Amino acid sequence: MKIEVINEEDSAVFDELVAGVREHKYENMGPEETLPLSVVARDEDNELIGGVSGQTIYRNFLIDVVWVDKKTRGTGLGRRLMELAEVEAKKRGCLTAQLDTLSYQAPVFYQKMGFEIVGTVPEFPGSPARYFMLKNYK
Structure with missing residues (x-):
């Protein structure tokens, strides 16, 4: 056995690791197609001014x-983009949406959208608190 530390980006190693995780996942959960899901807004000059992007998998919308x-x-643009993305996720059969955010970003916005904090990593020197959030669709 040889163990090494790699201090640069290596897409081949990353892809191999992901393939191993997927194989294990399929053995335990069966195959599932991951589909990208993005909703974006552009201004009159076609410049991107906002968006939501993630994927749907195993009846989850992972934002x-x-x-x-x-x-x-x-x-209200953020709310409209989130609502449209969630409508599409529900059409795909999603039962939940998941995301994480930092304390200085938008935890209150997501709570107003119906997300609950289900886990946290407290702040520590040099890093803000991180919130893991979940929304169950009815």
């Missing part, structure tokens, strides 16, 4: 990123 440009924050 990777939500962003709204500073100029359009507070206009």
Whole structure:
């Protein structure tokens, strides 16, 4: 056996690790198709001003990123994008949505959207608190 530390990005190693995780997942949960899901907004110049992006898998909507440009924050755009993404996730049979956010980002926004904090990593020097959030669809 040889153990090594790799201090640079190695996509081949990463892809191999992910393939191993997927194989184990399929053995335990059966095959499931992961489908990307993004809802974006653009301004009149076709510049991206906000969006929600993630994937649906095993009846979960896993939200990777939500962003709204500073100029359009507070206009309701974030809420509209989230609502549209969740409608699509529900059409795909999702029963939950999951995300994580940092304390300075948007935990209160997500709570207003119906998400609950189900786990935290407390802040420590150099890092804000991290919240893991879940929303069950009815």
